[in-house]
Amino acid sequence: MDTDGTHDSRGTRANPVPRPAGPPPPMPSAAPFEAPSHASAASREWPAGAGGLPPAPEHAPSTGPTLRDWLRVPRVADAPGTWAYGHRPRPPEEPERTPTRQLVSGALISLLAGLLLWSLVWNGYLGGFWLWPLFVFTPDSWRGTMASVVAAYVYYALVVAGFLVVFGRLGRWAELARRALGRATGAAKETAAPPPGPEDDLAEWPELRAAGHGEIAARLASEVRAERMNDVDYARIRRAWHSVRADPSRLTAFTEAVRAGGAAACVHPSGKRDLPVRAARHDLLGRQVRLGTVQDGERNPYPRRGTGLALDPVLLGTSLLAVGPPGAGKTHALVRPVVESLSLQALAGQAAVIAVCAGGTQLGPDDAYDVVIRIGDPGSVYDLDLYGGTNDPDEAAAVLAEGLVGDLTDTDSRRATTALAQLLGPFRAAHGRLPGVPELRELLDGEPAALAALREALDSAGHHAMRRELDARERQSGASGDPGRALADRVALLDRPAFASFFDTSGRTRPFSLRTLEHPLRVRIDLPERGHGEASRMLARLVLAQFTANASARSDRSLFACLVLDDATRTLTAETLRGVQRLRSANAGAVLTLRTLDDVPEALHTALLGAVGCRMAFSGITTWDGKRFAEAWGTEWVETRDVTQRTVFADQPLTRAIHAFRKLVTGKAVTTDAVTVRKVERERWSASELAHSVPAGHAVLSLRTVRGEYAPPLLVDLRN
Known part of the structure; x- marks a missing residue:
């Protein structure tokens, strides 16, 4: 199928491949993957300027989870930037947390109250009315028999259990036990999930099976089980299958590639199936890279605290x-991952x-x-x-003018574009190519010999329209506001001995063009x-x-x-x-x-x-930069509490005496607190906080998706 060389098979050896989503220590190289001599023309095809790169060595296996385990990990992204791999959503608001000291005292009081009430009941101080259910629900023929004894003990056990339930709830014993043992609510009730079936197990390629390609799915599933497939292979073949769904004419080539190559099917034109080393954690199923952890503090919304952050x-x-x-970590913590x-x-x-x-x-x-x-x-x-990579002089002039003089406030980019087009167009018409750096500098400098040679070439080829463009450039050269001199000065920066072998347009070098973004x-x-x-x-x-x-x-x-x-x-x-x-x-x-x-x-x-x-503000930015970020992030409504203390003046002599004694002991007058709760609008992060309150190795990051979903500024620990 026509895939521009991105989904064609290459041979591979059957050694294990790297584990997905595991820790990122450096991994040594193993034997290289070899490309077969009968590789298709499409697999050898490569964009202009990229060269014919040979297959590179792959990794040896690492100690992460297997691909099958990696695929079975649930992925939940409940907010933009959430590291979805194994994420467990948190409640939207922080639940009320009773102090441990209060829980202990409440549990002891309820236990003592329960023991007191049970002693009163058991010793008959409250009468025998509590035994009436035993006589109501047992026949008279049981009296004095072993059955009545067993029934009595069963009834006593039920009463004791009732006491434990009632007073246990009153004393919140279960919450105290969970906190003491450090277990989350309901952890004891969790059970292992049953293994998924082929219809929902990604390792079994359910999409292919549902489309009626069970043989291909079985071939790929066997590669997963044999650990000959890594996360890059899975993502690559899955992408190829999606292209087949978009263009069914590619189905034959896809199935042949899978039969022949297995996990190495549809390999990248370079022949590589992984990077030589990974420095960050990646989840190719969600196309995410983990940057760090949202700090578990009051500066962040409760649902995001302690969760991973990914791009x-x-x-x-x-x-x-x-x-x-x-030194803030922009390259290490952001750019490289x-x-x-x-x-x-x-x-x-x-x-x-x-x-x-x-x-x-x-x-x-x-x-x-x-x-x-x-x-x-x-x-x-x-x-x-x-x-x-363009041959259109006007398009080339627009981009080149922006690169050369776009930062100059006293030079109009539109006039610079026109000036370049007046030279690039005639040169392209005369020589069939655009000028190199030395040639462009001579034309911008107005060298008589260079202009005369170009004029002669245009006349001999009959390009009279281009001749008029060149004449117009000569007339405008040196006029007030003409950008030619600024352009010439900037081009001169590239006309240096160090760059003599670069920016060539004659075909002697291997130029890379950004037109290969497809x-x-x-x-x-x-x-x-x-x-x-x-x-x-x-x-x-x-x-x-x-x-x-x-x-x-x-x-x-x-x-x-x-x-x-x-x-x-x-x-x-x-x-x-x-x-x-x-x-x-x-x-x-x-x-x-x-x-x-x-x-x-x-x-x-x-x-x-x-x-x-x-937008991302690293630790150590200035207050001037912080002010710009604070303005961009805007404000939010928050609830504030104002506490006012007022001295209590007693009217009664006894109360005044007690207050005087308390002041003598504590050194403070008796006061009452007046609490005022109100909502106010304040900056999410102030300039001073951004400059002085962001710890080293941290950054404040706000996110927005292409669909318009928004995540407020989050304080992120980039070291974790």
Whole structure:
């Protein structure tokens, strides 16, 4: 079937594969999975610029739960961001908790009262009326026989049991016993659930059985039982089956792939079935990655306290902004887990991820990616397409202008787009390609030789319309407000010896284009932040502009596409923010991290916080940043209690004497408390609280789904 190389079979060895959803220690590599020589053409097909990557080694088995056990764990997500794996919902409000001391005293009093009443009854002080049921319900012929003795003892036992029930309830003995033993209510009544049948056991592939493909389901179920299938395999084959349901013409290819490959059917074009190492906890069945635990404290709603917090494409589709100082854990606690989760989903044919970071950032090993672009490194296998893979001069000019001068307040991006189009169009018409960096710099600088050569090429080819575009550029060059000089200065940052082998348009390199977002790619772009900081920020801005343009223009949006910027300093403009807002309707999203909101122009602060659906404030932010988050999160109605103490003045001599004695002993006058309960509106988190009350290793995170569901700001422990 036509799957763009994402659902075609490859051979595999029958060694065990990694356990799903277990702890994430590093796992050693085992023997590689080999691709058979008779692999189909589709399985060898790969997007332009991605290269023919060989299969990589897989893991040895780890000590987590088996896939069958993992699939049987219930998943309940009762609120956005809840870690659904094994989650047990909590009541909406915290139940009243009686102090243990009060429970003990109440139990003792009820026990003593019960013993006193029983002694009075047993010794006959209350008469013998309590024995009348024994005489009413037993025949007279039993009198003096063994039957009457047995009946009497049974009756006494029932009376004692009644006393225990009544006084036990009065003294709340059961609650005291549960608290003393540390067991939850009803824990003793829980019984093991019966094993599920094939119709509801995910390990038995009930969807395939219900569709009449019992043979294929049995083949896959045997792979699960033999532990030759991992969580990535399950998610990948399940995704392939859903594509078959959407397009029944793929059924034959799907069944053949499963018969031939088993757990390795429909493998990713790279041949990989897992990442070399996992640093976070993942649940591929729910497409979630766990970030931490919601703190069990008063700052969080009671139903969320102590529950796991996770991210998934439904949340990332609204985009996420994280702000925190250096060392707060943005890369370790957020960026890497998210990139890792999306990379696993890419191996399952569900997502495409582009991670942009400074060179040397720890976002996993190189073999965890399909494409690694090290800009400025002569040893880099891949190059970056400066124009985003388009051959349309106008489209290329719009994206390039945003990347080059979108952050300049004194340069109009629309005029910059026009200036670039007046050069890119004629060059494309004359040479059949777009210009490289040195050629574009010469044209923007107005080099007479370069302009004359381009003019001559246009005349010889008869492109008179393009000749007029070039003449217009020459006339506007140097005029007031002309963006040509700013564009030339920015292009000059890329026309350096370190980048001599990059951004080539002649076909000598292997350029990666963001037009490949329709494929389940894992891409990492390393920027030369050290020594070329200005160029790195410009390239990050260019990648963001290309991503927002290409993600929205995809014809096939079945894959979730996500761009992760480990440092979004000076990359955000008014136009890119509008592009970020459009991503949620294109099954795409962006993860942006900043050291401070001051890394973004002040005029864009409100637009930035409004463009993203998920906002995250790490420990250590300033009060100025906290003020912006507090305004974005708004206020809530809370119930407050005001307690006023008033001195009691006694009228009677005896009462005054008692009060005087009490004051002499305690040192305090006798007072009464007047309690006033009212509802007030206050900030969910104030700027001061965000700056000074968030512990180290924690963050405050609000979430919103693409469907509009909202979770209020939660204090999350990212270390757990």
